[in-house]
Amino acid sequence: MSFPKGFLWGGATAANQFEGGWNEDGKGDSVCDHMTGGTVSAPRYFTNTINEEKYYPSHEAVDFFHRYKEDIALMAEMGFGVYRLSINWTRIFAKGEEETPNQKGLDFYRSVFEECKKYGIEPLVTISHYELPYHLMDQYNGWTNRKCIDFFLNYCKVLFMEYKDLVKYWLTFNEINCLVMGVGDILSAGIKCEDSPAQVLGLPSTKEQLTNRYQALHHQFLASARAVKLGHEINPEFQIGCMVAGGSVYPYTCNPDDVLKAQQDMRMNYLCGDVQVRGEYPHFTKRMFEELGISIIMEEGDLAILKEGKVDFYSFSYYMSTCSTVDTEALKASGNVIMGVNNPYLKSSEWGWQIDPKGLRYLLNELYGRYQLPMMVVENGLGAIDKMEADGKIHDHYRIEYLREHIKQMEEAIKDGVDLIAFTPWGCIDLVSVSTGEMKKRYGFVYVDKDNDGNGTLDRVRKDSFYWYKDVIASNGKML
């Protein structure tokens, strides 16, 4: 048997993409509430003032806020042992800097956790998943400001005290490395900007942008380390992990320049892991900052804080791999500068994400070899357009195939000796896509009746993958 007894099977969501109820029961507005929904032809926009009705679908999302009992019952029916969800900071502190938490917000998550416990589902809680109170962006320029560390700590303290008997597993920041890669300025760091087509997925282009991002990242490292320390003081049983956007990077050719480029690009898996697992910036940081032409402010004592707040386990998201090359012509031809060059051996999703199950085995081995900590794959899955057929069902064999192949490779990694303890595929119930702001890019085992234009009943429908995953869980990974 390859999957160990007690292996945690489940699924994952994030509050801003799932809950809705964006201004109910005293909730304040998050930075992400200022993003309009998007379509492929018209991407998401950011506005400082919310005064129009074009924020669908995120303001409503799929209404977990009112339907959590039904949703958790569906998870239980699939046999989930773990449910990864995030807490919306603005439900607990509307502006992020109040002294007293919002009782109704606390009550909501208590009910959610109690509902999970009813079915024996272990909550795995992301404390910050692209959800900064808008007020902290507006008044403090988000995570570029060191004060955010204290605001975050206060928020963590409330969560840890309030839920110490209900929650054991915590993640501090979702895909923390995305702050300096993809979603950066607005969603991850909450850096102030004008109303404009948002740089939701932009790479930093100016030195100022780069400096701000690395400074904000340093502040998140400190916040995470202090949270880990605090959490362990409040409940020594807590298991607190990091969460990094993972991806395997291969050299496009065996030209040593491509090999070196791939090695460098792989560092996006390691920069944050090294700080959060080993408690120190990796050896390559000094030269990396020099070459970027930036420097960040570190105060005395910062490095000691990082050492004191090492995480208990390593978690990551995995959707794809990419190829690195120094060949500018090949890069231009692929038109894919952010994600590198397409691998001719792999197929892509409808959104151009290259599907590579073996890359997951490769990455698990790389990460475990480096960190020697229990590993969790806390996001994985196929974003696809689902169609309800005439029989009222969704025959999502493509999703089953994607997940089956990834699970097989996780099994291989376990046989290789990797201590993998959990798997929570992304968007287990359909939710809003972060990169496109749409409903139509779906990941779920459960279909939600809602389209890009806001039509639909929000009814939940079990897809074919629902029954398949149920069998996978019941057989502990044997029936694939």
Ligand code: BGP
């Ligand atoms: C990760 C995020 C998730 C999720 C996922 C899928 O980066 O942590 O929040 O959205 O990507 O991305 P998308 O929704 O763009 O398909």
